[in-house]
Amino acid sequence: MIRRELVEIGQRAKQAARQLAYASTESKNKALLAMAEALLENEQEILRANTIDVQAAEDKGIKKSLINRLRLTSQGISNISSALREVVNLKDPVGEGEVWTRPNGLRILQTRVPLGVVAMIYEARPNVTVDAAALCLKSGNSVILRGGSEALESNKALAKVIAKAAEDSGLPAGCIQLITETDREWVQQLMRMNEFVDVIIPRGGAGLIQTVVQYATVPVIETGTGMCHAFVDRDADYEKAIPIVINAKTQNPGVCNALETLLVDETIAEDFLPKVEEELKKHHVALKGCPRTCAILPNALPAEEDDWVLEHLDLVLSVKVVSDLDAALDHIYRYSTKHSETIITENYSKAQRFLKEVDAAVTYVNASTRFTDGGRFGFGAEIGISTQKLHARGPMGLKELTTIKYMVYGDGQIVT
Amino acid sequence: MIRRELVEIGQRAKQAARQLAYASTESKNKALLAMAEALLENEQEILRANTIDVQAAEDKGIKKSLINRLRLTSQGISNISSALREVVNLKDPVGEGEVWTRPNGLRILQTRVPLGVVAMIYEARPNVTVDAAALCLKSGNSVILRGGSEALESNKALAKVIAKAAEDSGLPAGCIQLITETDREWVQQLMRMNEFVDVIIPRGGAGLIQTVVQYATVPVIETGTGMCHAFVDRDADYEKAIPIVINAKTQNPGVCNALETLLVDETIAEDFLPKVEEELKKHHVALKGCPRTCAILPNALPAEEDDWVLEHLDLVLSVKVVSDLDAALDHIYRYSTKHSETIITENYSKAQRFLKEVDAAVTYVNASTRFTDGGRFGFGAEIGISTQKLHARGPMGLKELTTIKYMVYGDGQIVT
Known part of the structure; x- marks a missing residue:
């Protein structure tokens, strides 16, 4: 009653x-x-x-x-x-x-x-x-x-x-x-x-x-739970990748469209990870890495299962080295809350596959996940973000x- | 588990x-x-x-x-x-x-x-x-x-x-x-x-x-539960009202868009009810009426509360005499399952009020509720009717x- x-x-x-x-x-x-x-x-x-x-x-x-x-x-x-x-x-x-x-x-x-x-x-x-x-x-x-x-x-x-x-x-x-x-x-x-x-x-x-x-x-x-990923492909332009990762992680870390997990193609991991770490450090971001990440970045703490599952909503970023786009898609398929996901790449076909195959409210190429917002989409106002x-x-x-x-x-x- | x-x-x-x-x-x-x-x-x-x-x-x-x-x-x-x-x-x-x-x-x-x-x-x-x-x-x-x-x-x-x-x-x-x-x-x-x-x-x-x-x-x-009403207004054209009531009630009585309750304006009840009853009788429709209906139609059985609430899904029609459009709207507001509702009237303003004020998936003027169907709406096929x-x-x-x-x-x- x-x-x-x-x-x-x-x-x-x-x-x-x-x-x-x-x-x-x-x-x-x-x-x-x-x-x-x-x-x-x-x-x-x-x-x-x-x-x-x-x-x-x-x-x-x-x-x-x-x-x-x-x-x-x-x-x-x-x-x-x-x-x-x-x-x-x-x-x-x-x-x-x-x-x-x-x-x-x-x-x-x-x-x-x-x-x-x-x-x-x-x-x-x-x-x-x-x-x-x-x-x-x-x-x-x-x-x-x-x-x-x-x-x-x-x-x-x-x-x-x-x-x-x-x-x-x-x-x-x-x-x-x-x-x-x-x-x-x-x-x-x-x-x-x-x-x-x-x-x-x-x-x-x-x-x-x-x-x-x-x-x-x-x-x-x-509404709202956002376990958002960025995949930096081997064909990424670092000039785009680094600002996007920094922006998505640090511009407002407590919100649902903030970046939580960075996936990096193994081909570029040794080169890219130290560069992005340097910028992340300036913004006081702590890293939780997979074993391969920790081998490349000695300052990263080992990530646990929860680091892939739960939003940090804080200046903490989980980082994983993946073998290729397919491995990135599999990781996202498994852990995504279907909110916002982005790929950084200059490769046309990989960009199209990511947009098409990732099942999320918003999929991006070469842009920050922080754009998932009624105002930024041009709707004027929002009552929430449906997942x-x-x-x-x-x-x-x-x-x-x-x-x-x-x-x-x-x-x-x-x-x- | x-x-x-x-x-x-x-x-x-x-x-x-x-x-x-x-x-x-x-x-x-x-x-x-x-x-x-x-x-x-x-x-x-x-x-x-x-x-x-x-x-x-x-x-x-x-x-x-x-x-x-x-x-x-x-x-x-x-x-x-x-x-x-x-x-x-x-x-x-x-x-x-x-x-x-x-x-x-x-x-x-x-x-x-x-x-x-x-x-x-x-x-x-x-x-x-x-x-x-x-x-x-x-x-x-x-x-x-x-x-x-x-x-x-x-x-x-x-x-x-x-x-x-x-x-x-x-x-x-x-x-x-x-x-x-x-x-x-x-x-x-x-x-x-x-x-x-x-x-x-x-x-x-x-x-x-x-x-x-x-x-x-x-x-x-x-999907699907349809407690559908037809309101025959004092300004109804009987040439439309009677065929619509017959069609909505008898063309396929077991489906969700079939008519279940007929509401009749008191101004025309004594004239209209015997006429529609005669046609309904030809289609073997039994009537369950409010006290005023039963006074006009001695063959109608007295309606009980459930007759206004539950679909008959059979050759049975509940009938109620109402004082005016407002009373009809109140009855529909109370008992409608928000599927399909129709008004029969030649009055422009009452037609517009009915379309606007009745809260249902489909509101009709001068048409049978049986049209609520993906095929008849032009959608080609339907997986169901959402209520x-x-x-x-x-x-x-x-x-x-x-x-x-x-x-x-x-x-x-x-x-x-």
């Missing part, structure tokens, strides 16, 4: 979704601008709430990088507010579509409509509360948010401000709701509320995502928060 | 999928033609196997309509073979896509690729074994089939013939596999083989589909058996 409070949240969300489904783009944009304004106006209240979260995290001795993600500043709130204004400028996918006419005269429209009720389950960063709500609203969905307990006070303040602004501007009550109960049972029930929730999008670490996949009966869009194959794959923008619906115009047709 | 035999089936399917993903359309079509030929050549073997199933079903006293679905004839096998040839003529969606170039010169291709491994769980009709395998192969997927136990011998014969033909023509071993074990534990494990299976498509009754949705951790595409919102909605053809993949062509780009 789903507990009464959750059923009420579900009913409100579903009721709001029914109205939001045919809200005009104008009315949704008006709400987004009101939300952006309200964040600035209520900055002090939000910062006060955030201070409580940060203090509690510090008292618990949570590590500094996580506390930094949690912390809001006046500038941070201004950035969140600006991001909201950018969502206003994105094209509303609702109502777009195609039309064709059947020989019997039936006119069939395939049009984009909102998914309905989207539940977001996410971890530390409070800005997700606002980003996710904005993208869901713009695409005509109501949203149920369930953030991490460390950010509870911040999320409560943010959600209160934006929900009020959205409702005051005319959107239906219940279009943005935050679950403020941190008891695990609530989130477990949320994952099974098929009657009220159309899709769950988990955003966070591999543990959170696996829990949702295993436990949910509501359809899930898996599953159903519904959405790779960076998800507004379109991925919609589904299709057929509208058929007849004048008395029956089947024969 | 997944049992060893299933892990082996999963590994073979995954290995086959890796090769099938880049099989040419030519090689897939060659295999489909060989499969069509092999069915005709092995007709006797297939019919013998089918006789065993039919005999067993008769011994068990299974009802006649189900036995008819199960029974194969020489003509039936010829039809299945012809259907295979039609799949050859369908356009292969794999490799289609779009391309754009980012300001930094990155060329991004968004292309269609197969899902990978598709598991089909279905009930009685043995032709599904061949249809599903053909559509999966054509779209580059390997398929794991698990049919109903009543059709086991027929399915074994069919799967053996088509799998051998496909492999002999050059497709990878394991591209078509049938689970021949009818123990429930096997299908339960199949639903949780996320490592090997990319999607599960259940086809059958509401019970089967709910079991899969509740139990599977592999992503599911729900969920994620990935696919409405009739699913080859395109819905694919996903997308991004291929990015760079020349040294890094993010800044």
